[in-house]
Amino acid sequence: MSRIEQAGLSQDDQAAKAEGAAGASAGASASVGQENAAGAVPVRVAVIGYGTAGVNALIALRRAGYAGDVHVFSDAATLPYSPILTSYYAGGEKAYEECFPWSADELACLGAEVHLGCPVTALDVAAHLIRTPQGDFSYEKCLIASGAHPSTAGFPATEGYEPLVLRTLDDACRLKRVLEDDACRRVLVSGASMVALKSLEACLRHGVTCTLVGMNPHVLDFNALPAAAERFERGLVAKGIELRLGQTIKSVEVAAADATAAAPSGKLAVTFSTGETDCFDEIIVAHGVRSNLGFLPQGALEVDRALLVDEFMRTSDPDVYAAGDVAQALELVSGERRVVGIWKSAALQGACAGAAMAAELAGSAPQAADAYPGSIPTNTIAVSGTLFISAGSVEMGEGRRAEILEDGDMTVVYVYEDAGDGGERLVGFNVTCDEDVAGSRAYDTGAMLTLRIEAACRRQSI
């Protein structure tokens, strides 16, 4: 048995003792400790959210030897899943059970009291109180790792139709059901971000004809410079995908019973900003995400685009931490605090928060070695065999220049920035490759250039 499991078991032992003392059954809200005077169940550590950041926080707490109680509150009814794999599931590449990176046995080793299907309705920072449908809980330390939800902002309100989105496993289930229905032959994807393209890939795997509409002149939004995006677009077009770039959806109507041949009954008649119209069976909207912070009263914590955190993921309240999509932490290229909504950042931030909470609960200061090292945005996506990899920042501006290297099957765009010492540093890159082969030079190039950006950032910050 590992140290983590020993710590987890200690928690179980404590829980069993507490249950015995309270004479309580295994009811979620009464399993540890007794209600305090205000009617709240006291817990030492509360984790809001049961995703990558939350799980990694649990692991870090146990790795650090923390053996006390931890309560996890999740609005989902399932074990933590990988958002990266939801599009694979929707596309039929992965089975449902393969979307869960951690087994129930493994999660049980972490010894947390998990409240599934129990959304936090309010967080009272001043009172150290969490409100849920299962009752109130008072905490010593709280980690907010509640993730993000998809935004449909910009999609015109359509009576009688709710567009598809792709974020949660439930979203993926709905998308999969739709795509498996023979009646769904044409899908419009609105947005040109990574999620939009992942949705596109899922559709293609079901043999569905796809159109992509995006307001920017190129796909991949802010992640790609034109040379890299154009190669990617050529790959999409070669696979029969219709691109409507530089356009938006102006309106959508569900065709009525007296529909015409051009817009048969039940179809979605879409008018684009160009004035053109077309019909689709379904629309997937991928217009970005918003942090899940609805339970937090305005002004309770310092917020910019998300919760501002320090190097130990502490928010403006020293007993409240944040990690993942709700945290605005150090981003290395800019040197500023930014939301970097990727899996690795969530994992590292969760681990950092867990270690820091464990240290502080033990009466020590967090160790410098456990501080969040910062991240750089990285993205990898393949659609129908065309691969795109990016890292860092490819925003062009003063003091920056791009260099393009193209050969038979690959385009590499490097973005350099004046380093201020007469030299320059690599701050971002795009790699687009006409084929997606694991272990290929495209992946090796991506890894090499990512290392160079990190190294340049760290040199810059010294």
Add this chain to the structure above:
Amino acid sequence: MGLLERSDAYWKFLGQCTQCGHCVDACSSLTSANMTLGEIARALLAHERAAGSREDLAARILGDGALMQAVRGCFFCTSCKNTCFAHNDVCDLIYNARVDFQSLGLIERGAWSSVMVDQEWDIFTAYRAIHGIGFADLVRHAESEGHAAETDCAVAFFPGCSLAAYGPDLTREIFATMEELGGKTTLIDHCCGSPLKSAGFFERAEALCDRIADEVALSGAREIVCVCPGCANAMRSTLGRRGLDVAVTLLPAFLTAHGFTGKRALPEGTLCLSKSCQDRDGRYLEETCRALGVEADASTACGACGATGATPGTLGAADGAPGAITIFNGCCGAGGAVSAFDPNRQASQADSKLSFAPDGSTVVTMCPTCTYTYAFRLMSEPRDVANKHYTELLFENQLDWDTVFAQLGGMWSGEYGPWLAQVFA
């Protein structure tokens, strides 16, 4: 502590793995094992949970052929890491697993007894002793019969174990050139500890690097110049951990910085640059190209790793034409002591790399152990391909592999054979 020494590391890795499975497609060993990197961590932890004792745990792991394959079949080439969306650190995972394997007695003694490079005798020191190869006169920071210990050296030269053993004349020529260019030089006559790490003796490897760092500090040198990217990485990590203000430079960069131009003309025909897997960000390869006077960018290297069949990148001229430069990535087959576990896989890996070199071309390696590995394969399966370490293209002296292999083979059957058999039993 639990039954596994490094279970914390496995939990950490498990937390960071999405289980997407991309790593499997990037590596022939993981494909064979049909395991993702996260599943390696998962399997180790599951065996630990199920086991009642360390003996039981060892038996369970030994009986898990896929896990044994995945852990012992790793070259540390990082092809899987490069393909991983999260760039999860495979080296950290596998080094830790090897530590546990070693501690559980799962790595047979024969796999490492001759490469305990922190002991008096290993295969390199034995070879050198038997064939009269020594550098005591160049190790200026240590007292020897020829001189007292000196502390005013400007540069420390770290040739690494393979070059020092198999190319003593080349080593001396490089040393002399360095001294001419960079001032008073001393030689660090050790191995960087890589074989120890591969065998699961991680702490011993670190201790050896610490000894080297102490010697560098003693010499007064402010710069250590390494021939091999792996040695350079080991020293950079150690000196950083120790907080010592000593620059680590790969030999080509040192030579270029001092205006050195090669003493030989480049060979005709295609140059096939074999990028070292320790050259994680490709900088060493670019520095080597600069020293050789050829233009190349590491991002044009192919991904000729693992299970893939990608074609190499080509620069300079049409593929195979005179003057063309072909770059290929991936392990030569020597990494991670895989040969001790699966010699056929080492051979097939070397063959797969050499297959990228057209007839009449010259394979140029960055790590002398890669040169050795390719030379060994070309001895077994001769081809019209020259095999050179980059130093051989810059300096007069050459590596004579026919002699080296004859001497290596002869060691075991000659008068020292019984002694070697006893020492490395």
